[in-house]
Amino acid sequence: MINIRPYRNEDYEDLKLNLQEGGLFNVTIDDRETLRAKIQSNPESILVATIDNKVVGNVYIIQDPWSSFIFRLAVRKKFKERGVGAMLMGEAEELLREKGVKDVALFVRSNHNELINYYKKMGYTSMENLHQCMYKEL
Numbered sequence: 001m002i003n004i005r006p007y008r009n010e011d012y013e014d015l016k017l018n019l020q021e022g023g024l025f026n027v028t029i030d031d032r033e034t035l036r037a038k039i040q041s042n043p044e045s046i047l048v049a050t051i052d053n054k055v056v057g058n059v060y061i062i063q064d065p066w067s068s069f070i071f072r073l074a075v076r077k078k079f080k081e082r083g084v085g086a087m088l089m090g091e092a093e094e095l096l097r098e099k100g101v102k103d104v105a106l107f108v109r110s111n112h113n114e115l116i117n118y119y120k121k122m123g124y125t126s127m128e129n130l131h132q133c134m135y136k137e138l
Helices: 009-021 032-041 084-098 113-121
Strands: 002-006 046-051 054-062 069-075
Touching: 002 084, 009 032, 009 046, 009 054, 009 069, 032 046, 046 084, 054 084, 069 084
Parallel strands: none
Antiparallel strands: 002 046, 046 054, 054 069
């Protein structure tokens, strides 16, 4: 059975492995202390999916009155195709809806057609060539 719950600090190693398997792990934004600060600020800003008490998926939520994002959806490879990602996305969207958020965005690599199609099936639309995501360490 798949359970969705807020992230806890003791979930870190499993969350890190999920991100690494998906090629998403970034040492700066995904380090333990940054995530601890994120959940101290908003305890529901990272959700995890568990099966038999093992963290097999995760998603970050960035909520702001101006714009909100779903970020870092990752599911452990051996648990894909079981609805884990869809459950995480559904719970993230519901949390945002409950806070009065009217729309949400996400980023996906432009060459990741399988994932683009996955999000389209979930009702997301492409914003073709509208933005280029850029990053700067401070």
